[in-house]
Amino acid sequence: MHTRRSFLQIGSSNKVENKNADILIYVFQRGAADGLNLVVPYGDENYYANRPSIAIAKPNSSEGAALDLDGFFGLNPALSALLPIYQSNDLAMVHACGSLNSSHSHFKAQDDVDRGALNQDINSGWLARYANSYENNDSTAFKSVALSKSIPKSLSSAEQVVALDNIASFVIKAPESESVDIQNNLLTLFAGATSLDKVAQATFNGLEEVASINPEDFPVENDATYPSSGFGNRFKDLALLIKSGIGVEMASIDIGGWDTHNDENTALTPLAQDFAETLATFYTDMGDRMQNITIIALTEFGRRVAENGSGGTDHGTGNVAFVMGGSVNGGQVFTDWPGLRAEDLVGPGDLLPTTDYRTVIAELMEKRMNYTNFEELFPDFEVPEYLGIFKN
């Protein structure tokens, strides 16, 4: 292993080292998850006035009621798997989080969050800018991993990134007698210096590394069982990659389907369950490793405070973000709650974002990733005082 690793290193450069950073996992809930029905402001009467048919009931009031978090917010019962983690202070939420300048268009808003900027001239992802800022002598091709078919915008322009849809299919298919020859020859056919050559080389690096992992050596631990969903499988694969020591320093995973314009709770309940059970399983599976792993889950924007005519919600602004890991000052919902009276809302009736999502990322980056070059990371954002979400 040691010998080979030396071949797979990225190479020398003048970049700074960044040892002792957490493994950062960036989850994107694509489609705009409804934060108001996930982390329910049950202490705000206007929540119920705005959502007569889809509100989650106050704790202990009925079946399907919210699970109390702090006397004001409650957890959607579909997220119950996250409650023990919250109670053991490794999970926190940030409410009324988002961007005041958020577009109401999914793809524009996702693009902005992934790039960490509104300025259209910035093409790279914020995670990529961080990844490119440093280089450790033991960094590998797996420094940044996207558990997906293509590279998400957040990792766009990263110098080293592996997109891996799932481990089982990350293998080259050819008849056994030809397999090695085909790979060797493809590798030499892509030996140049173009971006395509580099991607091909990264693919071979990845193939070789993944092929060297014996999944049985890294079983799921602590009696955890991942949901058999796409999201669950991706976290299961990510856990295996991290345990194998392949060199994951940051990862990006998406979970889609949150665009609940109609009959919201029917769609939201199973999705929220999948989200919560997957994260909780990962937390259990990783055990003590969670001391050096931080997960942040964001979505592009929140949803309208008032429900619409079809039992759903339309595109809004402010929302909830989740952060999880041993480094989190958990067991609390961080918020400067703006209220839900008509005069408290912005735009067409949206929750006012009182905490920019980049404030949360910035604190995470400074306290857990040893990174403070915020002019580079968020070029059109002035980072305000932190909320105290992370331990140093």
Add this chain to the structure above:
Amino acid sequence: MQSNRREFIKQASVIGLGVGALSLTLTPTDLMAVNNSENVLPDVSAYTHLLNRTSFGVNQESMRMIKRLGYRKYIEQQLNPDAIDDSQLEAYIDEYLPTVNQSIAQTRLQVRNDEIRRLQVADELTMATYLRAIYSKKQLLQVMVEFWNNHFSVYHLDGPVVFLKTQEDKEVMRPLALSSFSQLLHASAKSPAMIYYLDGYASTKEAPNENYARELMELHTLGVDGPYTHHDIDEVARCFTGWQINQRNGKFRFNRRDHDNDEKIVLGHEIAKSGGVFDGEQVLDILATQPATAAFMAKKLCRHFIADYPSDAIIESTTDAFIDSQGDIKACLRHILLSDEFINSQNQKLKRPFHYMVSVTRSLNVKFSDRRSVRATRQMFDSLGQRPFFWQSPDGYPDVASYWESTTGMLFRWNFVNDVSFENFPGYQYRLESLIAQPHTPENIYRQITEKIIFRKMSAYDESILFDYLYDGAENNKVSPIKIQGALALAMGSPYFQLN
């Protein structure tokens, strides 16, 4: 210096850098260390280049055609697709993919009666699109149909779009792909698939919906940096109120009761009151003739046909061609395809996955032997991330390599070409013996690969890689079929076939 690299690799394999489970002779890092900026692919012939960009892959038939007609006449032939005979292909589609040509009402009835599944309707259009890309002789038409389907992108599984898209493809994209931009824009605006997808159907004078108005200007005409304001979006939305879908037959219907008939101002133009359906039509005329629209479309066409980041000069001259011809698509294509910048743009585009898959099947002259191919093809589109009509947001599949260059993307391209070449792809068959003629000597096989499969020469160094592979698999100078298949897979998996 190619030979230097070759030398290095030889030495490297002698001293045994190979390590790891796969016994790779070299690690990619070693190769990067050699890093030769001279690794420029040799140019292809002008004919191959033109066919690469104006078709979904060169095959023997198209090469024969361009050799007979010459460069300019081939372009003219392709710009006049009505004179090209595709009747055999269309008869096949009619027989095996019946929903592609039948009315929405009929298809809906069949779905209601459980005669066909709803998703089969989507599959049939997907497969018809794939088959036309592979077998049609009207290749430039197919390329432009893809271009417009992507420019006016809708998501196939967005409610009734699964039915409406079939109609839109048949009545808007195919007949108008080589018409004028203005005609396409008008037809798209009245296309029920678009009206549903961008919420126009729910846009009334009481509650105008901005979605179509915004994307019409941002994505279809002026571009995101175009000369319009949020107020223009509001006004355009009002102009299109009442543009709806006739529930009975799935056609466009203008509902006067839902239309805001007051006057509006769009980009400084006054839209007089009581204009009815003419309001929206005027907006389309205004937008189609804006210089910003010409520049936006010129850039998009140049990006598609020339390079991911075409020069300002070619964008400007194409913009002029667009304006001078009132948005005539043929005139723009002629301008681009005859430009020096186009001719000198070799190897600058990466085939997108759909294009790549089609070009493999075209080169091998694949025939589909059974229905397993439908599911396997759909899954491969999904694995590679480009199923036709499946981009969910209205901006269409990206047309730059940076989006498509990913490790998984690379791997699945290789796995597709390996599976097809080694005849392991469900329902795909090709005839190796008629594709690669005897004698099966390494030289003769290599020559045929360059002349009939990739239609270009390789560098001396890369040529030697293929030769070594073939020699290793030869007995008495005769290469075994599996090695020939392997050589096909290597050639089509290489940059020579991925880059366009």
